[in-house]
Amino acid sequence: MTNSESTQTWWADIPDSSETIAYFSMEFGIEESLPIYSGGLGVLAGDHLKAAAELGIPLVGVGLLYRGGYFHQGVDEAGRQTESYERVEPEALGLHREDVTVDVDLAGETISANVWRKDVGTGDGHIVPLYLLEVDWLTDALYSGDREHRIRQELLLGVGGVRALEALGVGATVFHMNEGHSAFLAIERIRSFVQHGMSTEAAMARVKASTVFTTHTPVPAGNEIFGTDLVARYVEPLAAEAGIDEAEFLALGDFGEDGAFGLTPMSLRLSAYANGVSALHGEVAREMWSSLDGVDTEIGHVTNGVHLGTWLDPDLTDLLAETGVSPSAPPENAGWEKAASIDRDALWRVHSASKLRLAELTHLDPERLTIGFARRFATYKRAALVYTDLERLLALPVQLVVAGKAHPQDNPGKDVMQEIIELSRQHSDRIVFLEDYDIGLAQTIIPGCDIWLNNPTRPLEASGTSGMKAAVNGVLNLSVLDGWWPEGYDPDVGWAIDGVSDEADLEQLYRLLEEQVVPAWQDRERWLEMMTASITKLSPRFSMHRAVIEYVERYYLPAARASQ
Ligand SMILES: *Cc1c(COP(=O)(O)O)cnc(C)c1O
Numbered sequence: 001m002t003n004s005e006s007t008q009t010w011w012a013d014i015p016d017s018s019e020t021i022a023y024f025s026m027e028f029g030i031e032e033s034l035p036i037y038s039g040g041l042g043v044l045a046g047d048h049l050k051a052a053a054e055l056g057i058p059l060v061g062v063g064l065l066y067r068g069g070y071f072h073q074g075v076d077e078a079g080r081q082t083e084s085y086e087r088v089e090p091e092a093l094g095l096h097r098e099d100v101t102v103d104v105d106l107a108g109e110t111i112s113a114n115v116w117r118k119d120v121g122t123g124d125g126h127i128v129p130l131y132l133l134e135v136d137w138l139t140d141a142l143y144s145g146d147r148e149h150r151i152r153q154e155l156l157l158g159v160g161g162v163r164a165l166e167a168l169g170v171g172a173t174v175f176h177m178n179e180g181h182s183a184f185l186a187i188e189r190i191r192s193f194v195q196h197g198m199s200t201e202a203a204m205a206r207v208k209a210s211t212v213f214t215t216h217t218p219v220p221a222g223n224e225i226f227g228t229d230l231v232a233r234y235v236e237p238l239a240a241e242a243g244i245d246e247a248e249f250l251a252l253g254d255f256g257e258d259g260a261f262g263l264t265p266m267s268l269r270l271s272a273y274a275n276g277v278s279a280l281h282g283e284v285a286r287e288m289w290s291s292l293d294g295v296d297t298e299i300g301h302v303t304n305g306v307h308l309g310t311w312l313d314p315d316l317t318d319l320l321a322e323t324g325v326s327p328s329a330p331p332e333n334a335g336w337e338k339a340a341s342i343d344r345d346a347l348w349r350v351h352s353a354s355k356l357r358l359a360e361l362t363h364l365d366p367e368r369l370t371i372g373f374a375r376r377f378a379t380y381k382r383a384a385l386v387y388t389d390l391e392r393l394l395a396l397p398v399q400l401v402v403a404g405k406a407h408p409q410d411n412p413g414k415d416v417m418q419e420i421i422e423l424s425r426q427h428s429d430r431i432v433f434l435e436d437y438d439i440g441l442a443q444t445i446i447p448g449c450d451i452w453l454n455n456p457t458r459p460l461e462a463s464g465t466s467g468m469k470a471a472v473n474g475v476l477n478l479s480v481l482d483g484w485w486p487e488g489y490d491p492d493v494g495w496a497i498d499g500v501s502d503e504a505d506l507e508q509l510y511r512l513l514e515e516q517v518v519p520a521w522q523d524r525e526r527w528l529e530m531m532t533a534s535i536t537k538l539s540p541r542f543s544m545h546r547a548v549i550e551y552v553e554r555y556y557l558p559a560a561r562a563s564q
Pocket residue numbers: 038039040041043374375376437438439442463464465466467469
């Protein structure tokens with residue numbers, strides 16, 4: 001099937017199929033010059049839009065335009081993270097201001113938002129528009145301010161987003177909430193149906209039948225909660241207009257904690273389709289949420305993927321094309337099995353060039369076995385674990401490249417970072433910390449490493465997409481069996497740590513490095529076989545095209561039919 005054939009097949013029985021699905025997210029990682037993302041959640045949202053565009057899926061993105069973006073990271077003399085904000089100039093980044101404004105009521109004060117449009121797509125394919133709402137003082141920066149600021153931003157996203165689509169004449173019928181930040185969109189949609197004469201009960205059923213919710217984290221801080229007083233002040237007037245009384249409204253966000261209102265529980269209660277982002281995370285999410293009163297939607301899983309056009313090294317893309325693979329085609333038509341016969345010498349040349357580019361940036365040795373670790377500095381990711389026995393680590397013929405930002409308010413995360421920065425200063429020939437991690441830096445770091453290390457506390461890593469970016473580039477994963485890795489791992493493509501306890505994981509990590517990784521590295525032929533297996537086996541399975549097709553077939557199409 002070509003793209004257009006499959007698109008026609010999918011949407012044939014859905015009239016008015018233009019721009020049907022609205023994908024809402026607090027962050028979108030499209031490119032490093034548009035800094036409206038903080039990490040994996042945003043990069044995933046950006047990759048989702050890019051893959052949807054290439055597949056010709058009628059989808060639009062809805063988010064916020066943060067004029068200060070997310071912070072740029074620096075490091076001071078003490079090795080402590082510093083934060084600075086640049087002013088995002090939308091026109092210079094190819095955004096267009098739409099000819100509409102959108103009003104939202106914030107606890108009695110009406111604010112008026114601008115709407116910007118960014119077209120996402122690559123070259124000749126279909127375009128997916130991303131609409132970004134902006135109110136200068138409110139969308140100052142991503143994840144800025146206190147709880148009140150956050151609920152205001154999230155009302156703008158959810159309520160303002162729905163109104164923006166209406167004002168723009170985008171006839172969205174399916175709504176996908178990427179995390180719970182945008183959950184107030186459901187209340188606004190119910191309100192709108194009720195204002196048009198529907199009963200509250202019918203409107204709620206209608207909204208639920210056309211809403212998809214993706215939960216992204218088992219870490220409590222990743223599941224947005226607000227005090228009920230704050231929610232009462234900001235959202236109850238809207239709920240009242242939808243015919244939902246106070247008790248009923250507070251029950252939507254109830255998860256058994258007094259005085260707290262959870263957006264994940266509310267999202268689950270108002271979505272007919274819900275999923276985690278890996279098989280393991282699906283299980284964990286079911287354990288966390290399924291027994292709550294009023295949660296009757298089965299929580300399934302759609303394992304994340306990565307957009308290969310963004311994450312495959314361009315020289316490797318060319319080499320794969322010469323080998324008969326079309327990395328930009330949907331996985332079943334891409335011919336990935338042909339990658340097994342990739343020319344090993346050419347693969348090594350491409351990989352060595354990536355290593356050289358990274359070495360030039362870091363002043364490390366371009367020939368040495370390089371371990372990469374780059375992601376947000378959230379403490380559950382245990383960034384400092386591998387340095388626990390420094391002597392044992394440095395006895396190995398390895399060097400390490402580290403990067404990542406800690407949330408400005410995450411002092412424990414900053415402490416871990418500071419510890420690693422100190423080590424990098426003492427052992428600058430072996431350990432390098434690169435500042436201001438973003439999409440652009442990830443594109444340089446990942447293909448330039450040999451090993452991609454991920455050692456979170458299991459099962460707190462819902463997916464872990466950076467490991468997929470590594471895998472498709474032939475960078476071998478050495479990871480805790482958490483997130484996507486239990487699905488991707490086999491001994492031909494990398495190494496697995498069981499994820500039992502800090503002590504056990506550390507011992508297993510050192511042993512794997514000493515007894516397996518380093519010997520494999522010293523046998524170039526063996527290493528190239530593993531690189532080839534990683535590319536051949538994992539690229540089709542962890543491509544964002546595969547993930548988006550799953551969303552379409554399992555959720556978007558049934559939801560679109562239900563809302564006819
Ligand atoms: C892919 C990516 C992430 C996600 O990394 P994980 O290891 O999955 O947490 C975070 N930040 C950037 C810039 C990325 O490109």
